[in-house]
Amino acid sequence: MKHLNKLFAAALMFAGLTSQAQDGNNPWAVSFGVNGVDTKVSAVGNDSPKWIQLANANDNWNLLPSVSYAGVSRYVGDGFSFGLNGSVNRITRWVTRVPGTQSTDMVVNPGDLSYYGIDAVVKYSFQEMLKSKWLDPSLNIGGGYTFFGDASAGTVNGGLGLAFWLTDQVGISFQSTYKHSFDDNRVANMDVPSHIQHFAGLTFKFGGKDTDGDGIFDKDDACPDEFGLKEFQGCPDSDGDGIADKDDACPNEAGPKELNGCPDTDGDGIIDSEDACPTEPGTKIMNGCPDADGDGVADKDDECPTVAGPKENKGCPWPDTDGDGVADKDDACPTVPGTVANNGCPEVSxxxxxxxxxxxxxxxxxxxxxxxxxxxxxxxxxxxxxxxxxxxxxxxxxxxxxxxxxxxxxxxxxxxxxxxxxxxxxxxxxxxxxxxxxxxxxxxxxxxxxxxxxxxxxxxxxxxxxx
Missing domain, CATH: 3.30.1330.60 (OmpA-like domain)
Structure with a gap:
């Protein structure tokens, strides 16, 4: 009882912590702690299970002052987990009817009976339903086999549990389970009575996979093979512009969200990779380049950027810029010497x-x-x-x-x-x-x-x- 009281005190101390149990990410769990066997339910006149009897636990519970149960379970989805528990105890208290009375119980020693239990448990957790980060009540059903002194019998089990998660993998857990025996004649040393078993201990969850080591489990990581940031669901942001690489059109160059993360050095609204003149403000129609003389020919392509001229003459007004004998207005290549037969353009060599x-x-x-x-x-x-x-x-x-x-x-x-x-x-x-x-x-x-x-x-x- 001394150890059990310490566990209850620890639960109250940590009840206010805000940590989260991630069953889907850590599917396996192991538990261990102490258990108490309460045989009061087996006494005549007490057919209805009395789940919590803390006031007279010293009189009715059978406890071992050491680790006396262990279990392993696996989360299978939608709040359900399946597991196996094993427990040991020593039955030194047995509640029975006082001779000559109808309802008064008395505690006797049945002879220091050894107690062993192996149970399969299906648990449903209400934590997700409650949207709690630390409080985890549960409902348990299952069955098992109990050895009670020289007797043994199968049981059908049902119970309630409560866990307080201190971190995403460590919690303090409590459980009370009613075990209805198939060999219950309520005669000590000759059968296995129906009884209630209480558990208190620690639970550790494990098995989560984090391939890239960024602290976000693969199940919730949008980029499980790349080290990333929590705010981007595990994806990297190489250029630090606030846009995850997977959504960034220019992942290695910082840029604003309105341009899909691409830079615009000259601020003309055209991203550098599509801007023919990325360091000079220009117009979209000129692919980001300026046109100083307004002749429709971008300055970088205008042979006469300060004097307006037709586009067909590369922005220049004179008739034969390249001197190939074909006037600019008729020259398909006004700045490249060519032949008359090829409209002023050079023959392909x-x-x-x-x-x-x-x-x-x-x-x-x-x-x-x-x-x-x-x-x-x-x-x-x-x-x-x-x-x-x-x-x-x-x-x-x-x-x-x-x-x-x-x-x-x-x-x-x-x-x-x-x-x-x-x-x-x-x-x-x-x-x-x-x-x-x-x-x-x-x-x-x-x-x-x-x-x-x-x-x-x-x-x-x-x-x-x-x-």
Whole structure:
């Protein structure tokens, strides 16, 4: 009783703490402590269980002054857990009727009977229903087997529990269980009586998984493989702009939420990655660049940025800027010397075609997709620069794959990849009517498909000049 009183005092002291038990995150629990067996319910005239008899516990309870029960349980969801408990005790107090009376009980010693119990328990916790962070009342049902001296019998059990969670994994627990015996004749030393067993002890929960070690269990972690912050549900914010990387269009550069986390250095409302002049305030129609003379040609592309001129003359008013014999108004390439036969633009050289196809072989796509790998963007930009040198020339973009995968899938993938290259070029200033795209799948290999190197050579985009 001395140890039990200490546990009750500890419960009252910690009842005001605000910690949270996370059964879904820590599914396993072990418990141990002391138990008391109350046989008053077995006395004639006391058929209704008397759950709490603290006032006369010394007279009616049987206690061992040491750890006398242990249990293990697992949370299975929706407030339910299943477990097994084992307990030991010594029966030195037995409540029976006083001879010649109808209701008065007296306490006798049945002979220091040994007591062993093994019980299966299904517990339902009301903690989530109460939305409490520390108070955890519960309802318990189950069954087991009890050894009472030389007798033994099965029991059907039902009871109530109460836990106070000190942290998310440690709690003080109490439970009272009525055990209805199937061998209950209320004759000491000859049967197992129905009785009440009380438990008080500590419970430890464990088994939670936190792969990235950020203190947030995988179950509640939106980014379980990346160390993150609690305010972003376990996801990182690499640039510290208050937007989780998974929702940040520019995760490594700080930017405002209204621009999806991307920076806008010049404050013109156009993010740097889409701003052709990220350090100079400009207009959206000029892709973020200024147009000082207001002639519709961005200063960076205007050969005469302070004097207005037509767009076809690169913003300059004079007739033949490049001196190739074709007037600016008729020159498709007014700043690049060309030929009269090609509308003032240079003829596409064999060297230029060679470079385009060398670049086409090095374009890297994400596996099985038509999206580009980040490191291939400079290659596409280099191709764009070459095509801009020949503004009237037309080209065909032809996609090819290796033989891995289904033929139909490869055909579709080659078409999509060729189209992706075309779309990039168009988005970066190449006229759409100058480009066509098509795919040939795995039908036109240039190397063997039996080696990794050969397959890499077969995955390519070829560029053909359309004459």
């Amino acid at each position: 064999d060297d230029a075609m060679k470079k385009l196809n060398e670049y086409g072989k090095t374009i890297l796509f994400n596996s099985g997709k038509a999206s580009f790998q980040k490191q291939t963007i400079p290659v596409l930009e280099a191709m764009t620069a070459i095509l801009k040198e020949y503004p009237t020339a037309k080209f065909s973009l032809e996609g090819h794959t290796d033989s891995d995968g289904a033929e139909a899938m490869n055909q579709k993938l080659s078409e999509e990849r060729a189209a992706a290259v075309k779309n990039f070029l168009v988005e970066n200033g190449i006229a759409a009517d100058r480009l066509t795209s098509k795919g040939f799948g795995e039908t036109m290999p240039v190397d063997t498909n039996k080696t990794a190197k050969g397959k890499a050579n077969n995955r390519r985009v070829e560029v053909k000049l359309v004459k």
